[in-house]
Amino acid sequence: MSQTLDELGVAAVTGTLQGAVYALVALGIVLVYRASGVFNFAQAEFGTTGLFAAYTAKELWGWGYPSAFAFGIAAAVAMGLLTERLVIHPLRNAPRVTLLVATAGVALTAIGLQFWQFNETLVMTMPKIDDSFFLVPPFDAPVTVQQLITFGVLIAASVALALFFRSPSGLAIVAAQQEPTAAELVGISVRRVSMMTWAMAAVLGGLAGILAGPNTTFSAAFLSFGGGAALLPGFMAAVLAGMRSMPGAVAGGITVGIVEQMGTLTIVSENVPGARAAVLFVFLLAVLLVAPRGIYLGKAAVA
Amino acid sequence: MSVLEVDKVSIRFGGVQALREVDLRVGEWEIVGIIGPNGAGKTTLFNCITGFYEPTSGAVRFRGRDITAMPVHRRTALGLGRTFQNVGLVKNTTVAANLATAQHLQTEYDAWTGFLGSPATFAEERRISERGALILDLMDLSDVADERVADLPYGVLKRVEIAAVLATDPDLLLLDEPGSGMGPEEAHALGDTLLRLRKEFGLTIVMIDHHVPLVTRVSDYVYCLNFGEVLAAGRPDDVRRHPEVVRAYLGEPDQPAEPAEPVIPGGTAGPLSTQEGAPA
Amino acid sequence: MSTTEETATIPRATGAPTDAETTAVLAPVPAAATPEGRWRPGRAGWLARGAVWLAVAWLVLALPANQLSPITIGPADVDIASRAVIFAIGGLSLHVLLGWCGQISLGHQAFVGLGAFTSAYLVTDLGMSFWFAIAVAAGFGAVQATLLGMVSLRLTGLYFALVTLAYGAFAENTLFGITSLTGGEGGKPAARPPGFESPENYYYLCLAFLALVIWLDWRLTRTKGGRAMAALRENPRVASAYGINVRAYTLMAFAVSGIFAGIAGSLTAHHDEIIVKSSFDFRLALTFVLMTVVGGLRSRVGVVIGSAFFAILEEGAFVAMVEGLIGGLGFTPTFFESVIGLPAEFVGLVVGPILLLLTLTLYPGGIGQQIAPITRWLGGRRFDRHAGAVREVEVDDVRA
Numbered sequence: 001m002s003q004t005l006d007e008l009g010v011a012a013v014t015g016t017l018q019g020a021v022y023a024l025v026a027l028g029i030v031l032v033y034r035a036s037g038v039f040n041f042a043q044a045e046f047g048t049t050g051l052f053a054a055y056t057a058k059e060l061w062g063w064g065y066p067s068a069f070a071f072g073i074a075a076a077v078a079m080g081l082l083t084e085r086l087v088i089h090p091l092r093n094a095p096r097v098t099l100l101v102a103t104a105g106v107a108l109t110a111i112g113l114q115f116w117q118f119n120e121t122l123v124m125t126m127p128k129i130d131d132s133f134f135l136v137p138p139f140d141a142p143v144t145v146q147q148l149i150t151f152g153v154l155i156a157a158s159v160a161l162a163l164f165f166r167s168p169s170g171l172a173i174v175a176a177q178q179e180p181t182a183a184e185l186v187g188i189s190v191r192r193v194s195m196m197t198w199a200m201a202a203v204l205g206g207l208a209g210i211l212a213g214p215n216t217t218f219s220a221a222f223l224s225f226g227g228g229a230a231l232l233p234g235f236m237a238a239v240l241a242g243m244r245s246m247p248g249a250v251a252g253g254i255t256v257g258i259v260e261q262m263g264t265l266t267i268v269s270e271n272v273p274g275a276r277a278a279v280l281f282v283f284l285l286a287v288l289l290v291a292p293r294g295i296y297l298g299k300a301a302v303a
Numbered sequence: 304m305s306v307l308e309v310d311k312v313s314i315r316f317g318g319v320q321a322l323r324e325v326d327l328r329v330g331e332w333e334i335v336g337i338i339g340p341n342g343a344g345k346t347t348l349f350n351c352i353t354g355f356y357e358p359t360s361g362a363v364r365f366r367g368r369d370i371t372a373m374p375v376h377r378r379t380a381l382g383l384g385r386t387f388q389n390v391g392l393v394k395n396t397t398v399a400a401n402l403a404t405a406q407h408l409q410t411e412y413d414a415w416t417g418f419l420g421s422p423a424t425f426a427e428e429r430r431i432s433e434r435g436a437l438i439l440d441l442m443d444l445s446d447v448a449d450e451r452v453a454d455l456p457y458g459v460l461k462r463v464e465i466a467a468v469l470a471t472d473p474d475l476l477l478l479d480e481p482g483s484g485m486g487p488e489e490a491h492a493l494g495d496t497l498l499r500l501r502k503e504f505g506l507t508i509v510m511i512d513h514h515v516p517l518v519t520r521v522s523d524y525v526y527c528l529n530f531g532e533v534l535a536a537g538r539p540d541d542v543r544r545h546p547e548v549v550r551a552y553l554g555e556p557d558q559p560a561e562p563a564e565p566v567i568p569g570g571t572a573g574p575l576s577t578q579e580g581a582p583a
Numbered sequence: 584m585s586t587t588e589e590t591a592t593i594p595r596a597t598g599a600p601t602d603a604e605t606t607a608v609l610a611p612v613p614a615a616a617t618p619e620g621r622w623r624p625g626r627a628g629w630l631a632r633g634a635v636w637l638a639v640a641w642l643v644l645a646l647p648a649n650q651l652s653p654i655t656i657g658p659a660d661v662d663i664a665s666r667a668v669i670f671a672i673g674g675l676s677l678h679v680l681l682g683w684c685g686q687i688s689l690g691h692q693a694f695v696g697l698g699a700f701t702s703a704y705l706v707t708d709l710g711m712s713f714w715f716a717i718a719v720a721a722g723f724g725a726v727q728a729t730l731l732g733m734v735s736l737r738l739t740g741l742y743f744a745l746v747t748l749a750y751g752a753f754a755e756n757t758l759f760g761i762t763s764l765t766g767g768e769g770g771k772p773a774a775r776p777p778g779f780e781s782p783e784n785y786y787y788l789c790l791a792f793l794a795l796v797i798w799l800d801w802r803l804t805r806t807k808g809g810r811a812m813a814a815l816r817e818n819p820r821v822a823s824a825y826g827i828n829v830r831a832y833t834l835m836a837f838a839v840s841g842i843f844a845g846i847a848g849s850l851t852a853h854h855d856e857i858i859v860k861s862s863f864d865f866r867l868a869l870t871f872v873l874m875t876v877v878g879g880l881r882s883r884v885g886v887v888i889g890s891a892f893f894a895i896l897e898e899g900a901f902v903a904m905v906e907g908l909i910g911g912l913g914f915t916p917t918f919f920e921s922v923i924g925l926p927a928e929f930v931g932l933v934v935g936p937i938l939l940l941l942t943l944t945l946y947p948g949g950i951g952q953q954i955a956p957i958t959r960w961l962g963g964r965r966f967d968r969h970a971g972a973v974r975e976v977e978v979d980d981v982r983a
Contacts, residue, residue: 274752
């Protein structure tokens, strides 16, 4: 029993930190959904793309960490803009399901390219920003500085987004989403708003990927379905946020992180194969059936 | 016993009281018209009668039977047929396919046995197809039977919709703005069609429309709604001249004429008479 | 209820206008395509069509099984052909949900996987016959799909897609991880039924099931069930006004989809003769969606071709075929690899999603739309280059 308690404590800590990655992904998902009603299935692949680009720059071309990081983000943004241009914009009047399949297609294309380009090196590693870690009492939960940095970035990103949405550009995004015609009439370019949204979502995804990658080894499809699978948890966090609330996405990400860790508790993982997938599935089902409008709604009033 | 009885039906959406204690009675074989400015609650009333909304209070009765909470498809089975403001058809298939689909309840085999291919289904399919063709012929639509609904002009679709609803074998027909988009001649012809249908099928008809001449000519009884309430009810000519009704459409005298309620795009306010300041 | 023959005497309500001389002046119907009677091909036309049909039959029935064929293909390739057929069944399964019913399932591989493991377990552990096993697999597939269908009734389309995604992962890791039933990492063996062990015979077996599934799917669309689904897919309000129980028919669509998936699963298990849970991963899930969409959401033939194409693509066989062709024409055989630098095994991974995006943005009808002129021609109608153009009408996306 005390072992379970210890494990619970560790799970809480680990889950919170892991949840930071999910929260970053969720922020991107919520951003895109609020701006265009699209479920962005490529959100996590923005991250993998950024990670691979950063890896290439650092490990293959020998760049320094900061430049490689920036390069990774740039690559993610490029992918986001390309997606917007070539896929989202032409399909802007299509049913939402079509757009979902389209973003899944974008994700798959990225994954295909990753397999192609990086298959010789099946498993890649990238050094962390800082290798140190420590154990947190009282449960001796392992915490790496990388994870703390990720969490810090999450907070910074959240604050930046909050400030951004008070700025004229941010309000333009909200306006364009609520009333595109009226927004155009007032001089807001819906087109540029769309591109800005996707670029921002790509940055968030890229951050998630580049920060999460070094925690483990990675290969193609890392952030979507691979070792760092954050797509489904990210969506779950977004659901908890009612697909609307940015602070809700942060809270949601952390919640999902902790819930997922419940699958690593010995009593669970011993008795349930694939416990993490099972836990996530049950949790998602419960949330959608009981509280489909979300739980962490904050001030995001339903429009 | 009346065919349809709406008994103090009220419905509320959030802060908006869309219908307030509406009473309505329709007798066998009557044609009843419902008029009123935009936003008066006419379609909302239809939705309550047909089951797309459930009233917050009050009851809807069909031939004495309480159907207030009954699902839509079961009301169709009882004999309520309805058309929609924006033409309710399956647009991506042909007219004939719509007629076949509309005869869903008349298709006498179980969906699963049909799927697995029992011989009886072939004969039934043929019967359905013939019945559909008959109805199309009645509405002078045989030429377009194999055309895709999405390709046809609006006026034709209005008639297709009536054919489809007839295929559901209704006792009571609820028509939501059957005359919308029609000029005076077409509306007149529509009136003739409705009278003919009533006679040939023994139907009871309730219709919402803004063509006051059409409604007046064809209806036995008229209700006027405004702000979710019944403003006036009676013989068509009486209702048309009722001061409240006039005021609802034209506004107060001695004041700059203002619309009865906020302008809502879509649908004309009808040719009651000259309307200064009424929504264009 | 009255028919057109009966004329009821209506007690005239006072004030009602007379209708004795009802001259229904109905607006004339605009001159739509006035068919001058069904066009029939001439003799040459029939001969040409017959020849093509024969060629298609040969391609499907004879070539992969090395019957009546100038070339001999190896057993591995016959197995690929079987796989293509099985994929086609899987594609038709998802097509029922996505194409006829508008529901998106991102975890469809779970339905197939359940069928596979059920069949394997019944044959290997319980010693049942293959025929019984495949029937049970179909039934379990239906049950599983219906359960998910009940969830879909409570959720809008996009959220349901998430649930299917989570369910796919759950099935792959948890359900298929129950070692006693699925053999864990080692997988579960599944022997082929007696008489069908050879690659050629198994191919014919799969083909027979494909024919069955196509026939059933065709029956579905020709009867009230299919019409109900088409209606509720586009406009559930109108469907219920037509008297269709939208919930019941949604569940029916799921059940039918599950039946087809179960069949595909069982055939897969006995095809590979051993199945492991890792076969049913996210890549398979997304491949399903790919092949159904690229195949064409309203076209059975398109889905069959699309699925077969993706199956062959995955095995690298397509590339081999193309390269063989190119080599025969005198170009460098390793075309893809040397010119673009794309090794054969990844062509599918890269080309597939690109095809998907092209389909969605430029050619919404997919393969089905592209080959519609040909399929129509084969059906005995005049060759029309513009046949099958998909002009999807936007209807209110009620579910999302």
